[in-house]
Structure formats: structure tokens, C-alpha cells
Amino acid sequence: MPTVKPSPAPRLAVQRRRAARKIAVLRDEVDDLRDSLDLLEARARDDGTRYSADEVRLKLGLLPLKR
Numbered sequence: 080m081p082t083v084k085p086s087p088a089p090r091l092a093v094q095r096r097r098a099a100r101k102i103a104v105l106r107d108e109v110d111d112l113r114d115s116l117d118l119l120e121a122r123a124r125d126d127g128t129r130y131s132a133d134e135v136r137l138k139l140g141l142l143p144l145k146r
Contacts, residue, residue, distance in 0.1 A: 111141050
């Protein structure tokens with residue numbers, strides 16, 4: 080008796096959902112980085128207090144980068 084192979088459609092749907100979630104996470108990370116850059120640029124133009132990149136990440140609630 081021949082075995083019936085499952086349709087690849089369910090696996091493809093799962094892969095698409097995972098890819099869509101990963102893209103959303105990456106977009107959020109890019110937005111956070113843009114916010115960091117905007118804040119750093121504003122501080123660089125202002126003669127006031129300067130912040131390190133880690134201080135900016137802390138103020139924005141971002142996790143520190145792993146080095």
C-alpha cells in the first residue's frame with residue numbers, strides 16, 4: 080500500500096507566519112535604532128548634556144547591545 084505524503088501547504092503557511100513575525104520584529108528593531116540615532120543627533124547638535132549610546136538605549140528602554 081503506497082504511503083500518502085502530506086501536502087506542503089501547512090508547512091509553507093507556518094514558514095510564512097514565522098517569516099512575517101521575524102520581519103515585524105526586525106522592523107521594530109530598526110525603528111528603535113532610528114529613534115536612538117535621532118536622539119543622538121539632537122544631542123550632538125545641542126551644546127547641552129551629551130549621552131553615551133548605552134545611556135540613550137537605557138533612556139529608550141532598549142536592551143544593551145551584547146558585545
